[in-house]
Amino acid sequence: MKIEQIFGNNKKWITSKLAVDDHYFENLAKGQNPELLYIGCSDSRVTAEELIGAEPGEVFVHRNIANMVISIDLNAMSVINYAVEHLNVSHIVVCGHYGCGGVKAAMESSDLGILNPWLRNIRDVYRIHQQELDLIEDKEKKYDRLVELNVEEQCINLIKTAAVQKAYTGRGLLVHGWVFDIKTGRLIDLKINFRDKLQHIMEIYNLSK
Numbered sequence: 001m002k003i004e005q006i007f008g009n010n011k012k013w014i015t016s017k018l019a020v021d022d023h024y025f026e027n028l029a030k031g032q033n034p035e036l037l038y039i040g041c042s043d044s045r046v047t048a049e050e051l052i053g054a055e056p057g058e059v060f061v062h063r064n065i066a067n068m069v070i071s072i073d074l075n076a077m078s079v080i081n082y083a084v085e086h087l088n089v090s091h092i093v094v095c096g097h098y099g100c101g102g103v104k105a106a107m108e109s110s111d112l113g114i115l116n117p118w119l120r121n122i123r124d125v126y127r128i129h130q131q132e133l134d135l136i137e138d139k140e141k142k143y144d145r146l147v148e149l150n151v152e153e154q155c156i157n158l159i160k161t162a163a164v165q166k167a168y169t170g171r172g173l174l175v176h177g178w179v180f181d182i183k184t185g186r187l188i189d190l191k192i193n194f195r196d197k198l199q200h201i202m203e204i205y206n207l208s209k
């Protein structure tokens with residue numbers, strides 16, 4: 001995409017929205033009431049709204065390298081807190097994707113400077129699941145599986161936060177783990193058993209008392 005095209009594209013987009021609804025932007029300006037918080041990768045190929053067919057106003061979005069939920073990341077934690085406690089979202093989705101450069105970098109031995117501490121969290125996911133991952137001989141399959149396990153661990157990290165625990169017990173907030181298959185465009189629900197995971201996690205990470 002060329003930078004010169006952007007403002008022209010914006011004009012076309014405004015025209016297309018107003019052609020369907022004269023009050024489109026008036027209504028958009030009134031406020032947001034999204035049902036869903038989407039946490040995904042910054043990868044330019046994995047758009048948040050487009051792949052799930054969401055319109056402006058429908059999804060609260062946070063993206064970072066490899067869709068991580070790190071407890072001392074003020075940015076992610078602020079987004080989660082605001083979405084859960086102020087926007088009252090009913091669902092939080094962590095969406096990873098096959099072919100994730102962040103996950104791949106964490107599987108390799110190289111010094112990536114400032115990225116080291118970020119990717120360290122993915123290496124930790126590898127360590128937690130080393131037994132399973134070391135049994136997978138095919139490198140691509142191992143990489144795909146680490147993408148899935150990383151999503152699962154980031155869902156668990158979500159459950160470790162007080163805001164999510166409180167909203168789960170108080171109003172039934174749900175956490176979902178998905179993977180976007182970049183080769184087919186298909187969205188896959190990893191069907192993480194949120195209730196089981198939560199029960200297990202709460203034995204150690206319970207913050208609700």
Ligand code: CO
Nearest residue numbers: 041043100101
């Ligand atoms: Co990625």
